[in-house]
Amino acid sequence: MYDVIVVGGRCAGAATALLLARRGHRILLLERARFPSDTLSTLYIHQPGVDRLARWRVLDEVRATGCPPLERISFRAPGLLLTGPAPAWGAATGGLAPRRYALDTILARAAARAGADFRDGCSVTGLLWEGDTVAGVRYTTPGGGTDQARARLVVGADGRNSTVARLVGAPYLRHDGRLTVALYTYWSGLSGDGLGLYSGPGAGAALVPTQDGLTLVNVQLPRDTPVTRGNARHAYLAGALRACPDLAELLAAGRQEERLFRCTDLPNFFRRAYGSGWVLVGDAGHHKDPCGAHGISDALAQAELLAGCLAETVGDPSLREKALRQYAEERDRRWTPPYESNLAYARLSPTENHLEVLRKGETDPLFRSLVFRALAGIPDEDLRSLGRQAEVH
Numbered sequence: 001m002y003d004v005i006v007v008g009g010r011c012a013g014a015a016t017a018l019l020l021a022r023r024g025h026r027i028l029l030l031e032r033a034r035f036p037s038d039t040l041s042t043l044y045i046h047q048p049g050v051d052r053l054a055r056w057r058v059l060d061e062v063r064a065t066g067c068p069p070l071e072r073i074s075f076r077a078p079g080l081l082l083t084g085p086a087p088a089w090g091a092a093t094g095g096l097a098p099r100r101y102a103l104d105t106i107l108a109r110a111a112a113r114a115g116a117d118f119r120d121g122c123s124v125t126g127l128l129w130e131g132d133t134v135a136g137v138r139y140t141t142p143g144g145g146t147d148q149a150r151a152r153l154v155v156g157a158d159g160r161n162s163t164v165a166r167l168v169g170a171p172y173l174r175h176d177g178r179l180t181v182a183l184y185t186y187w188s189g190l191s192g193d194g195l196g197l198y199s200g201p202g203a204g205a206a207l208v209p210t211q212d213g214l215t216l217v218n219v220q221l222p223r224d225t226p227v228t229r230g231n232a233r234h235a236y237l238a239g240a241l242r243a244c245p246d247l248a249e250l251l252a253a254g255r256q257e258e259r260l261f262r263c264t265d266l267p268n269f270f271r272r273a274y275g276s277g278w279v280l281v282g283d284a285g286h287h288k289d290p291c292g293a294h295g296i297s298d299a300l301a302q303a304e305l306l307a308g309c310l311a312e313t314v315g316d317p318s319l320r321e322k323a324l325r326q327y328a329e330e331r332d333r334r335w336t337p338p339y340e341s342n343l344a345y346a347r348l349s350p351t352e353n354h355l356e357v358l359r360k361g362e363t364d365p366l367f368r369s370l371v372f373r374a375l376a377g378i379p380d381e382d383l384r385s386l387g388r389q390a391e392v393h
C-alpha cells in the first residue's frame, strides 16, 4: 500500500513524486518509457521553472548537461526588434533548455533518491476502485507481465492524452481546439545570443540554444497548413522565412543535425483536476499550445502546488478532499489568464494592440522588461507593480 501512485515520470510526475517523497510519503512512480527517453518538446524553461529546479537542488545537475544559460532575449516582428537581458527571477539568471531525455531523467532519479519507488517501462492500463473511489492501478511490467498496486491517491501526470483522465472520465472544463502545428529540428553552426523569438504573418519561430553546441529551431504554422511527411521540410523552411527573413538566412548558414520533428497534436484545454482518489497534474489536466513555451515550467509549478496543498493530508480522506479542491481551484485561478494570452499568441497574427506594446518596449527599457517578464510567466503581483512603475515612467 502506497500513499500516492504517480502515473507518468516526466516533469509533472517526477517533480510531484520528488516533492511528496521528500515530505516522507510512500510513493510509487510509474513511467511507460524506459529512461533516459526523449519526447516531443522544444525544451525552453522560463525563469520561474529554473528557480524551482534550484530550490529543489537539481539545477546544478541540469546545468552540468552543458545547456547554456539563456540570459538574453530578442523578439523580432516585421519592423521591430526588442532585445535585452532576460529578467532574473529568484535563483534564475535566465532561461535554460536542457534536452528532455536529460531533464526528465534527472528529476526521476532525484525522486528515487528521495525514496520514491521509480519503475520505468511500466504502463498503467486500468484502475482499481473501491466503490466510486480510485484505490490503485493495474499496469504492465517490462518483462511483459502485469501487476497492480494500491494507494490512497492516484496522480495522473501522464500527459495530454492521459490514461488516468480517460479511465476516471475527467470532463473537459473547456476545450479550445488546436491552433498550430509545430516543426523543429537541431542545428549546429548558428550564431545566436540567448533565446530568439520571431513573429511574422501566419508563422512564429523560436531559436533555442541547447546542449552540445546545438540550437533547436522551432517553427509554428496555422493548424490548417497541410504538413505531410513529404512536404514537412519545405513547410519548415518556408515557415522560417515567413516568420523572419533573417532566420531563413541564419539557417542557410547552419547545418541540420537531426531529423525534422513534427507535432500536430497540440490541443488547448482544461480538464477537471480531481475526483475521489485521483488528481491530474501537468498536461494531463491542462494543455496549451507550446508557442509560449510554458508547459514544463507550469508542470513544475503545478507539482509544487499539489504537493503543498496535500502536505500532511494524504492519509486523511476528508482533509485530502479539501486539499484537492484547493489545488483545483488554485490551478484554474492561476492558469486561466495566461492561457487566454497564450491562445491569442497561438493565433499567429499579432493584433495592433500587441504590436503597439512591443513597439513601446523597443525604446523603453522598463516597458521591455515588463514584456519579457510577461513572456517568462513571472508571477502576477510582481508584474502589476512593475506595470504601475512603467505607467509612471
Ligand SMILES: Cc1cc2nc3c(=O)[nH]c(=O)nc-3n(C[C@H](O)[C@H](O)[C@H](O)COP(=O)(O)OP(=O)(O)OC[C@H]3O[C@@H](n4cnc5c(N)ncnc54)[C@H](O)[C@@H]3O)c2cc1C
Binding pocket: 007, 008, 009, 010, 011, 012, 013, 030, 031, 032, 033, 039, 040, 041, 042, 043, 044, 045, 046, 122, 123, 124, 125, 157, 158, 159, 160, 162, 163, 164, 182, 263, 281, 282, 283, 284, 290, 292, 293, 294, 295, 296, 297, 298, 299
Ligand atoms: C512540439 C512541442 C514543443 C514544446 N515546447 C515546449 C517548450 O519549449 N517549453 C515548455 O515549457 N514546454 C514545451 N512543450 C510542452 C511540454 O513538453 C509539456 O507541457 C510537458 O512535457 C508536460 O509534462 P508532463 O509531465 O505533464 O507530461 P509529459 O511530458 O507528456 O509526460 C507524460 C509521461 O507520462 C507517460 N505515460 C503516459 N501514459 C502512461 C501510462 N498509461 N502509464 C505510465 N506512463 C504513462 C509518458 O510516457 C510520458 O513520459 C512542448 C510540447 C510540444 C508537443
